[in-house]
Amino acid sequence: xxxxxxxxxxxxxxxxxxxxxxxxxxxxxxxxLVPYALGGPDPLTGISAYxxxxxxxxxxxxxxxxxxxxxxxxxxxxxxxxxxELTSRLVRDPIEEEPPAWALNLLQNMGRYVxxxxxxxxxxDYLDANGPICLGAxxxxxxxxxxxxxxxxxxxxxxxxxxxxxMVGMTGDELEAMQAWNTRGxxxxxxxxxxxxxxxxxRPSLLEEAAVAAAIREGMAQAGxxxxxxxxxxxxxxxxxxxxxxxxPDTLSLGAKQAGIIAKILRGRIPKDRELRxxxxxxxxxxxxxxxxxxxxGEEEIRIALDSRTAEELAERLxxxxxxxxxxxxxxxxxxxxxxxxxxxxxxxxxxxx
Numbered sequence: 001x002x003x004x005x006x007x008x009x010x011x012x013x014x015x016x017x018x019x020x021x022x023x024x025x026x027x028x029x030x031x032x033l034v035p036y037a038l039g040g041p042d043p044l045t046g047i048s049a050y051x052x053x054x055x056x057x058x059x060x061x062x063x064x065x066x067x068x069x070x071x072x073x074x075x076x077x078x079x080x081x082x083x084x085e086l087t088s089r090l091v092r093d094p095i096e097e098e099p100p101a102w103a104l105n106l107l108q109n110m111g112r113y114v115x116x117x118x119x120x121x122x123x124x125d126y127l128d129a130n131g132p133i134c135l136g137a138x139x140x141x142x143x144x145x146x147x148x149x150x151x152x153x154x155x156x157x158x159x160x161x162x163x164x165x166x167m168v169g170m171t172g173d174e175l176e177a178m179q180a181w182n183t184r185g186x187x188x189x190x191x192x193x194x195x196x197x198x199x200x201x202x203r204p205s206l207l208e209e210a211a212v213a214a215a216i217r218e219g220m221a222q223a224g225x226x227x228x229x230x231x232x233x234x235x236x237x238x239x240x241x242x243x244x245x246x247x248x249p250d251t252l253s254l255g256a257k258q259a260g261i262i263a264k265i266l267r268g269r270i271p272k273d274r275e276l277r278x279x280x281x282x283x284x285x286x287x288x289x290x291x292x293x294x295x296x297x298g299e300e301e302i303r304i305a306l307d308s309r310t311a312e313e314l315a316e317r318l319x320x321x322x323x324x325x326x327x328x329x330x331x332x333x334x335x336x337x338x339x340x341x342x343x344x345x346x347x348x349x350x351x352x353x354x
Contacts, residue, residue: 166197
């Protein structure tokens with residue numbers, strides 16, 4: 001630890017917790033050459049990687065930088081910075097000497113997302129990576145879940161509270177299950193096959209296990225979906241207007257990529273008397289339970305009421321395919337599903353849905 005770090009009460013508090021867990025082990029430490037505040041590319045001040053052996057050999061990564069490591073700067077005395085640090089447990093070859101660079105880059109990418117957007121992670125959250133979490137790898141893991149680190153409870157530091165959130169690699173169908181049910185439920189159902197929530201690039205989907213898939217279906221049916229908010233990057237609203245042959249209907253547009261998951265979430269929300277909020281770059285739509293179907297377009301959001309029958313009809317028609325949906329109970333509302341282009345970091349189209 002250098003001289004600057006000696007004056008870092010937040011950093012020292014994290015180190016003490018890790019010393020308790022890995023007594024005497026010197027971690028691999030990866031810092032930044034140019035601080036993010038001075039124009040450096042990496043927002044996290046440091047990442048430590050520890051060698052763990054149970055339940056199977058793995059790297060245990062811990063970030064430094066989401067919380068306040070040095071002097072207190074935020075106005076909330078109870079919370080240090082964003083209030084958390086990220087961890088991750090990546091399966092390790094027993095003879096592996098250095099952790100893979102992609103895992104460090106992924107954690108820094110999470111830092112860029114939080115620092116630029118101001119959106120923070122909480123236990124139970126999930127994130128669609130829109131591709132392999134390790135670029136170029138032959139892996140089914142294309143999403144991330146966030147849960148409490150099983151061995152690192154939250155700590156109180158001189159700068160406020162810090163929780164440790166473990167980031168877990170998930171498959172696409174596991175992501176859909178988390179959205180249609182909840183993150184903790186899916187991970188608990190698959191815990192026998194995902195000990196300590198390890199990230200293993202080579203593993204298949206948990207839903208390939210019949211018992212896990214059955215437990216998830218039962219959980220969805222009983223509890224419904226905990227997803228009350230969904231960001232939809234292709235979300236639009238066009239008010240109807242009078243044309244030559246009569247008035248054209250109001251039009252709600254959705255991207256094909258998210259049409260299917262909206263259908264699954266609706267089945268777990270409306271029958272449970274819960275609303276679902278869809279938020280796009282310029283449009284907000286609330287799908288809410290109602291005694292009779294209808295909608296109202298306000299200045300800030302569009303509210304669409306659905307009874308259970310209409311919600312099921314809509315869910316059946318929301319498929320990841322370009323097209324138009326008009327329901328008998330909502331004849332003057334057109335729902336248009338538009339093609340989704342999945343792009344890489346350079347803006348190149350990798351694949352098209354719809």
